[in-house]
Amino acid sequence: MIDSYKTVGENTYEMIKKDIIFGNLKPLKKLKLNELKNNYKTSISTLREILSRLSGDGFVVYEEQKGFYVSPVSKSDLKEIANLRILIESHALKYSLENSNPDWEGSLLAAHHKLNLYENKLLKNKTEERSNWKRYDSEFHQTLVRNCNSKNLIELHKLIFDKYLRYQLLVLTFRGSGSIEEHKKLLDYSLERNFKKAQMVLEEHIQNGIIHANKSF
Amino acid sequence: MIDSYKTVGENTYEMIKKDIIFGNLKPLKKLKLNELKNNYKTSISTLREILSRLSGDGFVVYEEQKGFYVSPVSKSDLKEIANLRILIESHALKYSLENSNPDWEGSLLAAHHKLNLYENKLLKNKTEERSNWKRYDSEFHQTLVRNCNSKNLIELHKLIFDKYLRYQLLVLTFRGSGSIEEHKKLLDYSLERNFKKAQMVLEEHIQNGIIHANKSF
């Protein structure tokens, strides 16, 4: 219902973006208009619109007269993204904590609860669906920054986070109990409004993520 | 020659973006496809592509089934943008200084020289062209961050800076000798690789800009 209400363009945009994030469209793959037209059942003009948007988001690269292709990935790019994520997410977290209020604290608790249940499930059963884990992880981190009271900052965070997400789904794996503990600390320090400690855990959390990644690249 | 080589879409993209930044297309103005088609002499499909890109850049807002309109401006938005600019530009500056080298120092000196000449001219003659000033100012600040060695960071900075630029051209005016001094200090501390002092000046520089702006909003 919610989904089918959207326009063709919007739906296809989501689909292609998802396919890039989940790796169904591999890095550097040439995105030929005719091919896409057949695969996604939309017109060329709509597709060009979509690809233009995606190139703004950084998931697609566009070259004049040559067309579009899926953005490349690299270890150094991941490092850059991770550093930016630390910068942006920390900054937003700081303001979220300053503006802390019961409503927000409640939503953070809720988001953590769901994430925690899922991570524990993953710990026991490795075959669990990975995309769900990422959904809860995203939700938790996005809740962390949501209270910062700056629309621009939230948007920027989403931009970076999505790029990071792509790497998570391409090369990062669930780190197990380490990640669980970090999330718990992140929650606790946030509820205590202890920015310094929360920030340290966050930075560690993201750094640990990419250390883990180095193996699989 | 260089310009006319580009595609119609690219040229029109630049034109519309410029018209928004310079205020020829006023905030909240509805961007009707047919109207734009007549004014910019391009097809609807090309225009939709362009507007899609611009909405990714944040200069245009898109609403499903309702179309496109020029992004609004507000004092609080300017404040958010300024804060983000401080965050991003400081961070990038830090790394630029760490990676400092003669080449970069040279280009920074050059950029400052041109900016300085122009600002002094402005000080004497208020009627001078304002868009030129902004060009040199942009160039100087972009040179500051260029050496940070992170493509993502540079792109992010450009994104924010352009949004800031729009406000500069819409509501900010030349502050006179204050700005000149700040730029000079920014240059000197950067050449000394004194991040702490350079950062402080930068923050002050941007803050002073928006204090000045409050009057005209």
Added chain:
DNA sequence: AATTACCAAAATATATGATATTTTTAAATA
């Protein structure tokens, strides 16, 4: 064998016209 030149096929860039929907506007009604 490597490089260059050239041609055909593929792909992009752009424009236009057609159709279905949706939104907006303005008029009509209660």
Added chain:
DNA sequence: TATTTAAAAATATCATATATTTTGGTAATT
């Protein structure tokens, strides 16, 4: 005044057509 309704305007999408550019392969040249 508020609500409803009908007409007009605008968006969303697609298909098609054309010019230009890029690509890939073959032949010619060094």
